[in-house]
Amino acid sequence: MSRQKKFRLIAIAIVAVVLVIDQILKFWVKTHMTIGQLNPVLGNWFNLLFIENAGMAFGLSFGQNVGKLLLSLVRIVLVVFLCWYLHRQISRDKLDGLTLTVFCLVIAGALGNIIDSLFYGLIFSESTPETLAVLFPDGGGYAPFFFGRVVDMFYVRLFHIPDGFPLWGGSYFFPAIFNFADACITVGIFLMLIFNKRFFQPSAKEEPTTDSAETPDEIHS
Numbered sequence: 566m567s568r569q570k571k572f573r574l575i576a577i578a579i580v581a582v583v584l585v586i587d588q589i590l591k592f593w594v595k596t597h598m599t600i601g602q603l604n605p606v607l608g609n610w611f612n613l614l615f616i617e618n619a620g621m622a623f624g625l626s627f628g629q630n631v632g633k634l635l636l637s638l639v640r641i642v643l644v645v646f647l648c649w650y651l652h653r654q655i656s657r658d659k660l661d662g663l664t665l666t667v668f669c670l671v672i673a674g675a676l677g678n679i680i681d682s683l684f685y686g687l688i689f690s691e692s693t694p695e696t697l698a699v700l701f702p703d704g705g706g707y708a709p710f711f712f713g714r715v716v717d718m719f720y721v722r723l724f725h726i727p728d729g730f731p732l733w734g735g736s737y738f739f740p741a742i743f744n745f746a747d748a749c750i751t752v753g754i755f756l757m758l759i760f761n762k763r764f765f766q767p768s769a770k771e772e773p774t775t776d777s778a779e780t781p782d783e784i785h786s
Contacts, residue, residue, distance in 0.1 A: 572655045576669050583673035587745040588680065591716040595689055595698045602694075603720070610722050616742050617692060617714035630712065637682045637711055644675045663756070664763050670753035677746030678715050686713030717742045 598604065598615040605612050619633050651668045654660045660668075686708025690699040708714070722737035743751075757764050 568658060569655050572660060572665055573652075576651060576655070576665060579666060579669035580673040580676070583670065583745070583749055584677055584680075587673075587677035587749075590718065590745050591677075591681065591685075592700075594716055594718045595685075595692060596700060597697065598718075599697060600692045600694050612720040612722070613718050614720035614742055615692070616717050618717060619712075619714050633682070634711055637679065640675055640679050640682075644672055644679065647672050647675075661763070663760060667753045667756045667760075667764075670749040670756075674746040674748075674750035674753065677744070677749075681715040682713050683711055684713060685716070686710070689713075715744070717744045717747070719743050719745075719748070 594613065594615050598613070600615055600617065603612055603614045647668060651660075651665075651672070654668075655665075685706075687706040687710060688701055689706055690702035690704070691707040692698040706713075720742045721739055724738050726734055726736055726738060728735045
């Protein structure tokens, strides 16, 4: 098996595994937890807290319907570009195992949240503080195509920030609520920053070597 074919199969496998894990977690939360329900997992510092957001990662929002539509379109364009770029780099044999994994994590994470936005409004009923969502409800889903909400559930409370601390006083460190797809994107970007030379180093241009380049003195000697 060629290196290019092997890397393509690995890329498909990584993306598929991430998507399956991400969607299983979201399906379970949607059908077993109500909005705002908090389930401790590891003491007080790691919890499942079910929220939905219509915007960006980590529970952030971006405008209303127009903003959400634009964000979904940007995500789709970004994923298409990353898939094209990954395919090109594999074909040119320009990737190693680490860079392949990083690109796959970012692509899979973005796809996981795109699936929520595109389809969850069609296939799930509304989640409320009192009722669980139903998959494929008789009356149809809670939102049209492109306007589903992203499911978030991981809530990490590492330590309490003192009340007098500017902006974040009184809250817990890293108060954002996120999902598995967000975590994969974050890990991928973090690894890009750590190993930035592998991702951002410009390709070396061919320059004449000292042995091959003749100076004017050598030409006339």
